Amino acid sequence: MHTVRSLAEYVGGTVIGDGADVLITGINDLRAAQPDQVSFLSNTKYEPLARASKAGAILVDPKDSPRFSFTRIEVTSPSAAFGKISALFAPPPVHDEPGIHPSAVVAPDAVIGEGASIGPHVVISSGVRIGARAVIGANCFIGERTTLGDDVRLYPLVAIRERSILGARIIIHSGVVVGADGFGYNFDSKKECHVKIPHTGYVQIDDDVEIGANTTIDRGRFGRTHIGEGSKIDNLVQVAHNVTIGPHCIVVAQTGISGSTSLGHHVTLAGQVGIVGHLTIGDRAIITAQSGVARNVPAGAVLSGRHALPAREYLKVEALTRRLPELIERVKALEDKIKSLE
Numbered sequence: 079m080h081t082v083r084s085l086a087e088y089v090g091g092t093v094i095g096d097g098a099d100v101l102i103t104g105i106n107d108l109r110a111a112q113p114d115q116v117s118f119l120s121n122t123k124y125e126p127l128a129r130a131s132k133a134g135a136i137l138v139d140p141k142d143s144p145r146f147s148f149t150r151i152e153v154t155s156p157s158a159a160f161g162k163i164s165a166l167f168a169p170p171p172v173h174d175e176p177g178i179h180p181s182a183v184v185a186p187d188a189v190i191g192e193g194a195s196i197g198p199h200v201v202i203s204s205g206v207r208i209g210a211r212a213v214i215g216a217n218c219f220i221g222e223r224t225t226l227g228d229d230v231r232l233y234p235l236v237a238i239r240e241r242s243i244l245g246a247r248i249i250i251h252s253g254v255v256v257g258a259d260g261f262g263y264n265f266d267s268k269k270e271c272h273v274k275i276p277h278t279g280y281v282q283i284d285d286d287v288e289i290g291a292n293t294t295i296d297r298g299r300f301g302r303t304h305i306g307e308g309s310k311i312d313n314l315v316q317v318a319h320n321v322t323i324g325p326h327c328i329v330v331a332q333t334g335i336s337g338s339t340s341l342g343h344h345v346t347l348a349g350q351v352g353i354v355g356h357l358t359i360g361d362r363a364i365i366t367a368q369s370g371v372a373r374n375v376p377a378g379a380v381l382s383g384r385h386a387l388p389a390r391e392y393l394k395v396e397a398l399t400r401r402l403p404e405l406i407e408r409v410k411a412l413e414d415k416i417k418s419l420e
Contacts (some may be wrong), residue, residue: 095149118160253292260319
């Protein structure tokens with residue numbers, strides 16, 4: 079059993095209020111939390127929910143804490159602390175039995191590391207090397223001469239095509255396809271048809287990358303498509319041929335990155351960003367949701383909108399756009415006044 083006080087000590091926080099000895103049996107969001115549960119506030123727009131919450135305690139930032147009267151745990155990062163507390167109440171992890179399921183098809187020359195778990199109906203092709211303690215979920219496919227490092231986890235229904243190189247501690251969720259052919263065609267004007275361009279390259283994914291469900295990462299036309307160390311890619315992302323994503327980038331759902339574009343380190347692409355091909359996105363750049371990028375982006379830039387303008391400029395344009403109906407009416411009124419004077 080945990081109390082508010084013991085949880086505060088666990089995350090290095092301070093209890094404010096009279097509920098330090100309340101027993102906590104779980105976690106929940108602000109709206110649904112009960113008196114025996116803890117929640118967190120990391121965005122001030124949810125303050126009304128925090129004030130109305132029944133939670134036994136709420137994790138808050140010290141700078142926000144004086145505004146509240148409920149029992150709270152002051153921590154510098156409520157979200158991170160809540161994540162740490164969540165682990166205390168998480169269900170036990172699924173146990174993956176080491177070994178190869180009888181229904182798996184494993185090439186005779188494949189090398190399976192010590193303690194690896196190969197699930198039902200997995201296909202492991204010739205020349206594959208799989209590291210120690212790797213977990214390959216049911217119905218996964220691993221193509222010829224692919225390498226997977228130690229502690230890799232592939233959830234069910236992942237396809238890793240031939241010659242891919244994956245580092246250690248990579249997590250790949252269901253439905254991901256790594257190493258499919260890029261989308262490349264030449265138009266034959268005589269035959270009036272599109273002719274497929276061979277893609278003979280490969281995909282390299284470095285250590286500690288996580289890739290969300292139903293994301294696709296295409297092989298290089300030649301050379302590699304490269305995902306850097308520690309980068310996190312959300313669900314339903316398209317990474318085209320010969321793209322480079324630098325270390326520790328965040329790429330959010332439904333983003334599309336066209337061929338041969340290069341991202342620096344610590345770049346953030348929010349949801350539904352579209353980037354045309356052969357661009358360079360500088361280190362620590364941030365592209366906000368639903369932006370379209372058609373030119374190189376300097377390091378540290380924050381861009382927004384369909385034409386990916388600097389964020390402040392985009393907000394000004396949006397504000398002026400909303401005033402267009404009013405301005406048009408004023409122009410019409412001035413035109414009518416001029417006519418009457420004539």
